[in-house]
Amino acid sequence: MPNELPSQPDPGQSVDYQIRIKGQLGSEWSDWFEGLTITLAEDGGTLLSGPVVDQAALHGLLKKIRDLGMPLVAVNPIHNDPDQ
Numbered sequence: 001m002p003n004e005l006p007s008q009p010d011p012g013q014s015v016d017y018q019i020r021i022k023g024q025l026g027s028e029w030s031d032w033f034e035g036l037t038i039t040l041a042e043d044g045g046t047l048l049s050g051p052v053v054d055q056a057a058l059h060g061l062l063k064k065i066r067d068l069g070m071p072l073v074a075v076n077p078i079h080n081d082p083d084q
Contacts (some may be wrong), residue, residue: 022073023071038063
């Protein structure tokens with residue numbers, strides 16, 4: 001149904017995210033981005049991916065991207081549902 005809310009993760013369970021930004025970051029930034037995997041895209045962008053513990057941590061990551069002056073392209077949760 002279109003009005004159903006997406007299922008929420010259990011409290012204390014991290015959610016995997018993919019964050020796409022315009023511009024390229026080297027792998028040396030991984031620690032600053034809390035261990036997220038950094039993948040350079042063919043289009044000249046960067047994909048940050050990995051677990052984020054909660055919404056506060058997600059906002060902290062987005063603030064770091066903003067502070068670098070890099071344009072945010074997309075933020076997507078990755079659902080690892082074994083039933084799908």
